[in-house]
């Protein structure tokens with residue numbers, strides 16, 4: 001393994017935990033996990049632990065391209081990087097550190113499996129594997145190995161969703177009736193404007209598809225806030241049949257780029273979620289959930305959440321014969337946030353570090369990750385078979 005310097009830690013410095021980071025040349029691995037989480041945590045002095053201790057994070061970058069790893073390491077002053085996963089795992093063997101995986105989904109299983117076999121603690125992007133069988137297999141192996149494990153469930157840590165959760169916890173809604181989620185934006189095809197997402201997302205053989213990508217998110221949001229998913233009916237489609245890749249080459253888009261789904265939740269809540277990379281945005285945010293309950297309603301996005309209580313709900317009257325002068329969106333009140341907004345990925349990283357080193361609770365484990373993969377898989381089957389499917393209880 002390449003090590004640019006072996007500077008000893010000064011006496012009295014904080015504890016250090018090594019984190020092997022695989023996939024840091026990618027969008028998520030670099031922006032959200034390396035720069036905005038791990039390095040930002042170190043810039044702020046580390047993660048505070050119990051007993052007044054603090055731990056700093058020591059990334060070991062691993063990937064396929066030596067040149068790209070060296071470039072990132074030099075730009076950010078990271079000491080260790082390697083193209084050998086095996087060498088990297090030696091540094092975190094038997095609970096000595098954490099293996100983190102933000103590779104393309106199709107590459108996740110074999111790498112995470114090696115990390116579990118080495119006895120490293122494991123943290124992974126969603127989906128935790130390309131199939132529910134593999135995802136459940138990883139969860140079982142990790143439990144059997146006695147390691148600590150987690151899966152990224154960043155949406156739960158967003159300020160908008162935290163505000164929504166506070167309203168639910170405070171009983172604001174009365175009986176919750178329905179959840180309507182709208183996610184999406186136009187992803188350029190790549191012929192005349194560069195696409196904003198990697199091309200593998202649009203090829204099913206490479207683990208792409210919006211259902212596999214987004215339904216793990218919807219599963220933990222719905223189950224974390226409203227209750228277990230009991231059934232799913234979905235229509236997953238490929239609206240745009242051809243796209244152009246990173247090198248400008250035209251390819252067949254074989255994966256679904258939009259999914260329209262309805263979920264029954266335990267307790268009777270109906271959730272309807274549209275996910276699309278083929279929709280132009282006429283919304284406050286790229287993701288919005290509207291929740292309607294007997295006592296009140298709320299609309300939550302990534303950052304904001306507004307609410308309207310039963311007692312102050314205006315009385316809309318249907319009359320298209322006169323111009324509409326009602327500013328409906330102005331009739332809602334902002335919901336407050338307790339605490340700092342923070343970066344959602346970083347907040348979950350800090351929670352996972354406390355789980356590994358302090359034994360703090362961490363419900364977002366590989367079992368929870370596997371459930372999201374299962375729901376996505378059932379949604380795709382529902383679409384292929386044209387029928388509603390039951391989702392086994394968690």
Ligand SMILES: NC(=O)c1ccc[n+]([C@@H]2O[C@H](COP(=O)([O-])OP(=O)(O)OC[C@H]3O[C@@H](n4cnc5c(N)ncnc54)[C@H](O)[C@@H]3O)[C@@H](O)[C@H]2O)c1
Nearest residue numbers: 023024025026027028029102103104105107125126127198
């Ligand atoms: N939590 C979230 O909100 C969120 C958002 C987007 C993506 N993701 C997940 O993060 C993971 C990475 O997505 P991304 O958008 O960063 O992708 P990306 O294409 O930008 O990055 C992929 C990374 O995997 C590496 N890789 C390893 N084997 C590869 C192979 N055979 N082919 C191509 N790349 C390979 C690449 O070098 C790169 O570092 C995916 O599993 C995706 O589902 C999560």
